[in-house]
Amino acid sequence: MTGDAPGEVRFQGVGVSSGIARGTIHVVRDDLDDVPRYGISAAQVTNEIGRFETALIQTRAQILKMQQQIAEAIGAKDAGIFDAHLLVVEDRTLIDEVLRKLETDLCNVESVFQEVASNYSETLSKIDDPYLRERVLDIQDVAKRVVRNLQGKAPKAFLSLAEPHILVAHNITPSDTATMNREQVLGLATDLGSRTSHTAIMARSLNIPAIVGLHDVTEVLETGQPVLLDGYNGLLILRPTPDTLWHYGELEQRKGQEAEQLTGLRETKSTTRDGRHIVLSANIELPGDVEAVSRNGAEGIGLYRTEFLYLNRTTLPSEEEQYEAYRKVAERVAPHPLIIRTFDLGGDKIAGTLDQGDELNPFMGWRAIRFCLAHVDIFKAQLRAILRTSAVGNVKIMFPMISGLEELRRALVVLAECKEELARSGESYGAETEVGAMIEVPSAAIAADMLAREVDFFSIGTNDLIQYTVAADRMNERVAHLHEPTHPSILRLLKTVSDAAHANKLWVGVCGEMAGDLTLVPLLLGLGIDELSVSATLVPRVKRAVQSVTISECEQLVAEALGLDTAAAILALCTQIAQNRYGDLLS
Ligand code: PEP
Ligand code: MG
16 A cells, blocks of 8 residues: 555555446455345235245255265264254244344345344353353354355345445455446456456456456455446545546557557457467356447457356256357357357356355365266256257357366266257257366376377366466465466466377367467467467457467467576566567557
8 A cells, every 4th residue: 555645645556457437435344254235125025024034944965965975974973063063953933033133124135144143142141051152153164154045045235236436345256246237337446356257357358457366455445435446456545635546547548549440450350470370269148248248349259158147046057048049159250169168166156046065175176077977967957958059050169177188088978968869859969069078277287198189179278277376266365476477387287288289180279368368479479379268358359369470470479488497587577578579568
């Protein structure tokens, strides 16, 4: 934090979605403990009771499951502590009081429950009885779980604020971002997060200026204060002076002119100066993002993150609903390809509908293909929907988080079963739908030659590949400095994958955020990458970068980079060529 002028205070974070936003802020301190309270109408009470009942059932099921796991691991005696937790979810006094207050207070059920549970535990803690005092801890523990279950399903109050504002929060989940009111949210700023967190990725797709990694900014700022958010440089400026506002007015004008010039590239090809065509596609999260794909001149969709269909809803999307959603997107981008990635739930993307449980290391846990192979019904419904879409559009399937050949083969077996099922029921489907593997786990990159014999293409997910290779959680801003795409090990892995793909006559793309980093485009081209899939808003700039270089100079760059031993040295080499060829884009 630096004070530059009287009244003005600057907070430095990491700019993850470019643009300038001005306005007043709305501060949300901690999305778990800060339970929002909002009014409801009498007609909504039944719905709130329904949500409460579902949350109690879900909480009970979670406690029973934990009890069983503990009993298996360390014995029935220790698992007995959960009996007291079960008593809390069945406690009539507590439940009846919540139902009564819902009718009288007409407020959302999580705030009513939180209030009743904390009054209840406060009363018990005052009684001089060791047994009852122990129950206070049980109530607090279970209450947290019930609130969390309620929040998993409830629309968050801050997501539907009616006034335009800049949202400042401790953390914003990808599902929050997916459902926020884009008209009212002018910008986002968070204490936590990094460039490759899905919230940052979503903000770029939605074109909302955003800054993450501001550490403790929510402790310092208050709702209603005026700020200027500079997403280009990661600066949040409290009470900007007239001078600052003038400076940013100029910057916006310059950026506007630049964007206008880039729109002229929409109909041009992403071909290098020496004639190599690089497929430049876009990543999307929500079906609505498809508008921006052709508007920005992308050649189809290289990554459709379909798990966003699952977030923030109370029912699972059926095969039919998925088919409809995919079909609309496929028709919109045809004749260009639509690469549909099967659900990548887990990590920072937790569906309200599915009980994935709490995990200590969610990014290394029950995620993506692992989760789908354990829920074959969910997986099959999606695969059938994709195969059916493939009959009406240029659709390809891609599996996320493949770690090795056996896992890939298991997924392919399920896919073959889906084809048989569709054939039996007389549905039309794309029998020859191409299948690709995402390469985002180091074991898959190292064994790429083996995987290459069983798929039609590779798409490298550098966000995960880097986090797993350097062992730095992509959500954790304290280790964000280790997330270096130019790390010599990453360069070697990328080369291994690209060489394995080409030796087996496959094409290979990159759909992680590295593909949209202008400085690194020459490095990827020099490695032989055939496709770059980036956030739609980045397409025009990446296209300019591709058009400005020759493959031979990019190959020369890679040859030199492979001889260097630090990320900084490789980055310096990349920066040099990017500066020489399209320096104006980097400023
Ligand atoms: C990646 O890991 O690079 C990727 C594209 O997938 P996601 O960011 O959704 O994990
Ligand atoms: Mg990934």
